[in-house]
Amino acid sequence: MTEVDARGTLCPMPLIRSQDYARNADSGGEFMLLATDPGVYQDIPAWCRMHGHKIVSMEEENFLIRIVIRIA
Amino acid sequence: MSNSPSPAKAIALISGGLDSMLAAKIVLDQGIEVEGVNFYTGFCVEGHTHAIRKRQQSKPKRNNALWVAEQLGIKLHIVDVVDEYKTIVLNPKHGYGKNLNPCLDCKIFMVGKAMDMVGFHGSQFDFAVTGEVIGQRPKSQRRETMPVIARESGAEDRLLRPLCAKNLPQTLPEREGWVNRASLFGLSGRSRRVQMELADKFGFEDYSQPAGGCCFLTDERYSRKLQDLWTARSERSYELDDIVLLKIGRHIRPKPNYKVIVAREDGETRFLQGYRKQFTNLRIASNRGPLALVDGKPEAQDILTAAKLVARYSQREFERESIVRIQYVDGASEELSVIPFEPHEVPDQWHVGV
Numbered sequence: 001m002t003e004v005d006a007r008g009t010l011c012p013m014p015l016i017r018s019q020d021y022a023r024n025a026d027s028g029g030e031f032m033l034l035a036t037d038p039g040v041y042q043d044i045p046a047w048c049r050m051h052g053h054k055i056v057s058m059e060e061e062n063f064l065i066r067i068v069i070r071i072a
Numbered sequence: 073m074s075n076s077p078s079p080a081k082a083i084a085l086i087s088g089g090l091d092s093m094l095a096a097k098i099v100l101d102q103g104i105e106v107e108g109v110n111f112y113t114g115f116c117v118e119g120h121t122h123a124i125r126k127r128q129q130s131k132p133k134r135n136n137a138l139w140v141a142e143q144l145g146i147k148l149h150i151v152d153v154v155d156e157y158k159t160i161v162l163n164p165k166h167g168y169g170k171n172l173n174p175c176l177d178c179k180i181f182m183v184g185k186a187m188d189m190v191g192f193h194g195s196q197f198d199f200a201v202t203g204e205v206i207g208q209r210p211k212s213q214r215r216e217t218m219p220v221i222a223r224e225s226g227a228e229d230r231l232l233r234p235l236c237a238k239n240l241p242q243t244l245p246e247r248e249g250w251v252n253r254a255s256l257f258g259l260s261g262r263s264r265r266v267q268m269e270l271a272d273k274f275g276f277e278d279y280s281q282p283a284g285g286c287c288f289l290t291d292e293r294y295s296r297k298l299q300d301l302w303t304a305r306s307e308r309s310y311e312l313d314d315i316v317l318l319k320i321g322r323h324i325r326p327k328p329n330y331k332v333i334v335a336r337e338d339g340e341t342r343f344l345q346g347y348r349k350q351f352t353n354l355r356i357a358s359n360r361g362p363l364a365l366v367d368g369k370p371e372a373q374d375i376l377t378a379a380k381l382v383a384r385y386s387q388r389e390f391e392r393e394s395i396v397r398i399q400y401v402d403g404a405s406e407e408l409s410v411i412p413f414e415p416h417e418v419p420d421q422w423h424v425g426v
Contacts (some may be wrong), residue, residue, distance in 0.1 A: 007346075007348040010316060010343075012110075012112055012116075012135055012138075012150050013112070013137060013152070015138075016112060016150050016151075016152045019080055019149070019150065020152075036346065037343075039135070041396075042134045042135065043135045043138055046134075046135070046142055047138060048137045049088070049142065050138070050141060050142060050146075050147055050148060051147060058253075062124075063342060
């Protein structure tokens with residue numbers, strides 16, 4: 001699975017990197033966002049609701065947040 | 073782009089504040105399909121770290137532009153303009169406002185970028201919408217600057233300002249009948265009364281109204297820190313990391329050749345940890361304390377001063393000395409035993425931006 005690495009960046013950069021990846025990816029495909037800013041807990045679900053993407057999973061370990069997103 | 077009265081499409085600049093929210097809503101209510109765009113410059117107040125958000129725990133931790141778009145039921149595109157925006161900050165054609173805010177150039181730039189989105193991602197936009205109000209902002213939102221923005225952005229008469237349209241010449245969307253001019257507004261001045269009434273009418277609650285707008289460059293302290301950075305480096309330039317770090321921690325410059333950035337809370341310490349390989353960094357080894365970065369070219373004696381500063385902001389118990397662990401960029405490390413500075417030993421002028 002493609003990893004979109006936004007570790008060490010602040011929101012909205014994780015969202016921008018997800019958006020830029022999703023724009024050029026196939027519908028139905030999945031990617032994993034790697035982030036460290038907890039702002040993604042609010043921003044990524046809001047962005048997914050808005051554009052019809054689905055959050056498949058979301059987990060955090062040692063301040064590293066992994067979110068798997070299915071592209072609309 | 074549409075040649076018929078409908079359906080027309082508009083791209084609305086969404087800052088996350090009330091005015092742009094209302095402007096988009098007014099156009100939406102006329103049956104226009106609207107999408108939003110928000111530009112990330114690196115100076116955006118919306119670009120919060122958890123650390124910064126933690127200081128305002130009573131407020132929702134959210135990106136207000138995203139929140140606004142959700143309330144309106146429109147798509148929002150957030151666009152990274154960090155690199156392009158440097159020209160605006162470093163050489164604003166129309167100059168700065170009260171601080172280092174190039175508001176007029178910024179608005180021209182953003183409207184121009186929105187106009188570039190015609191054809192964006194398969195979409196076709198017929199006109200752009202902003203929440204500008206004549207007289208609302210002293211630098212950019214004045215009667216004489218409105219035509220400047222329309223002209224220099226390239227938008228010309230495809231720029232609709234629904235909140236003050238009746239004070240301005242007709243625009244293309246009005247002439248074409250895409251929007252009804254009678255349903256637009258003629259606001260001017262700094263009063264927020266009508267906007268609040270409109271928010272009530274539309275059922276908007278809990279909207280954001282940042283006092284200084286949505287940009288750190290309008291903040292006096294932040295602008296001083298940016299000017300200090302340019303002075304210390306003897307050149308006007310910056311990278312994204314520079315301007316992000318200016319939002320975080322205490323910035324203390326004992327000498328022109330270096331400054332110390334001391335985290336103020338656990339969240340800031342956690343964020344600054346991401347910079348440990350780029351900067352010499354210091355942390356208390358003997359008790360709890362913040363992480364600090366050293367920016368610049370410190371000499372050996374300066375590291376001792378930095379260590380005393382870090383110890384000054386640590387949670388001191390009864391011991392007089394603190395052990396400070398220093399990690400250098402080249403991978404070397406050492407520990408120094410220091411007597412922390414007392415508050416009166418840190419001159420006010422060391423504090424950058426205060």
